[in-house]
Amino acid sequence: MSHVLYPSTNLAATEQLSIERGEGVYVYDNQGKRYLEGLAGLWCTALGYGNQELIEVTSEAMSKIAYTHLFGGKTHPVAVQLADKLADMVPTPDAKVLFGLSGSDANDSHVKILRYLSNVTGRPEKRKIIARQRAYHGVTVAAGGLTSTPANTAHFDAPLDALGIVHTDAPFYYRESLDGETEEQFVDRIVGNLEKLILEEGPETIAAMICEPVTGASGVIVPPAGYYEKVLAVLRKYDINFWADEVITGFGRTGNVFGCTTMGIDKPDQMTFAKMLSSAYFPISATVIKGEMYEKLVEPSSKVGMFGHGYTYSGHPVGCAVALKALEIYERDDVYGHAAQVGEYLQQRLREFEDHEIVGNVRGVGLIGAVEIVADKTTREPFDPSAAGYLQQTCQEHGLIGRALAGTTFAVCPPLIITREQIDELIDILKKGLDATAAKYASVRRAS
Numbered sequence: 001m002s003h004v005l006y007p008s009t010n011l012a013a014t015e016q017l018s019i020e021r022g023e024g025v026y027v028y029d030n031q032g033k034r035y036l037e038g039l040a041g042l043w044c045t046a047l048g049y050g051n052q053e054l055i056e057v058t059s060e061a062m063s064k065i066a067y068t069h070l071f072g073g074k075t076h077p078v079a080v081q082l083a084d085k086l087a088d089m090v091p092t093p094d095a096k097v098l099f100g101l102s103g104s105d106a107n108d109s110h111v112k113i114l115r116y117l118s119n120v121t122g123r124p125e126k127r128k129i130i131a132r133q134r135a136y137h138g139v140t141v142a143a144g145g146l147t148s149t150p151a152n153t154a155h156f157d158a159p160l161d162a163l164g165i166v167h168t169d170a171p172f173y174y175r176e177s178l179d180g181e182t183e184e185q186f187v188d189r190i191v192g193n194l195e196k197l198i199l200e201e202g203p204e205t206i207a208a209m210i211c212e213p214v215t216g217a218s219g220v221i222v223p224p225a226g227y228y229e230k231v232l233a234v235l236r237k238y239d240i241n242f243w244a245d246e247v248i249t250g251f252g253r254t255g256n257v258f259g260c261t262t263m264g265i266d267k268p269d270q271m272t273f274a275k276m277l278s279s280a281y282f283p284i285s286a287t288v289i290k291g292e293m294y295e296k297l298v299e300p301s302s303k304v305g306m307f308g309h310g311y312t313y314s315g316h317p318v319g320c321a322v323a324l325k326a327l328e329i330y331e332r333d334d335v336y337g338h339a340a341q342v343g344e345y346l347q348q349r350l351r352e353f354e355d356h357e358i359v360g361n362v363r364g365v366g367l368i369g370a371v372e373i374v375a376d377k378t379t380r381e382p383f384d385p386s387a388a389g390y391l392q393q394t395c396q397e398h399g400l401i402g403r404a405l406a407g408t409t410f411a412v413c414p415p416l417i418i419t420r421e422q423i424d425e426l427i428d429i430l431k432k433g434l435d436a437t438a439a440k441y442a443s444v445r446r447a448s
């Protein structure tokens, strides 16, 4: 056993697969076996592996200046260029950008900014945050409090009261709708619950609601049509910010540059980015706030002498250079258009599994998708989670890396550069995995 304490891993079953190198959409293990990286690492390697331009820009940036920072009035041109570029792109009005290193720290920065604002605007009570059930926003103390996936919250005692985090329904029609409820009725019911929650807590105590436009780690939940429009109407009514966590959906994943566009979310007040911002070639994240929020930070920070938040590596020159290059490549090579096109194909092919004997639900949009396997298609009775683990393992043996999550869901989220032929390969292997799982768990299904 090595001395690594493995993150997000069953510590009684570590070191299942050692990956050594990658090329295009494929990675290779220490035995030389090839796998289609169907989850783009952890939903992040948009341009796949071995992209020479990103490799070169990393080396050039490092040679120029391995490190400089943005504290205390210092700056550097690449951070300025990247922030200006992002501000031009995002739907958040007059955006300002705070750089970090991970989705979690970027979400923590939002929490701190909201608290700071509640104090300096003379509304110290307006700091609660609404998060949804079945949400994943990271694992640091504050972001971990916004996360509600059971495996990430068990035993950690997130200080929800201290952080002012309250929860509302997940927009998950397949699992959360009532018998006979239409999608529209479902949306009206859960948005009604949201409004009730706001009124019970007191609208004057709530600063923001955080949503992943489409969720990833909690099971690839795509809300029904009309959901966000109604959520936004409620939030605007009570002067509550909409905060879009685009850590997975940002930069082409859902068929548009931003998940907000795909889901019809107009002008989010706050946004979070990481992962595909640099195609994961260097850690970098971005906490984006609207100009109106930024303006309120300026004078109070001047009184104290500084806005006392930020990381040693906020705006790391190498990360900024890599992200700028990744954004340039996405636009120049129309990676967004390609992802939208092949994304439609992936969704069409995944839907073929709707008829599969153990598939209860197929979900997704663009290049993110999932199949949920069930012991009984009619009652939607879930399998024991070991079935999804078996499906993941079988796919892996056949050369596809995907991810079992949220009980019995198997997710795929390949690099944006994947081709139609490679999607066919992914689907062929997934079919083998589903067939093998159906055979192995046949007795469980008959018993149900």
Ligand SMILES: Cc1ncc(COP(=O)(O)O)c(C=O)c1O
Pocket: 042, 101, 102, 103, 104, 105, 107, 136, 137, 138, 139, 212, 216, 217, 245, 246, 247, 248, 274, 275
């Ligand atoms: C929507 C979302 N937000 C935040 C995070 C946390 O990002 P990180 O793991 O970089 O801290 C993730 C990670 O998967 C995510 O999916």
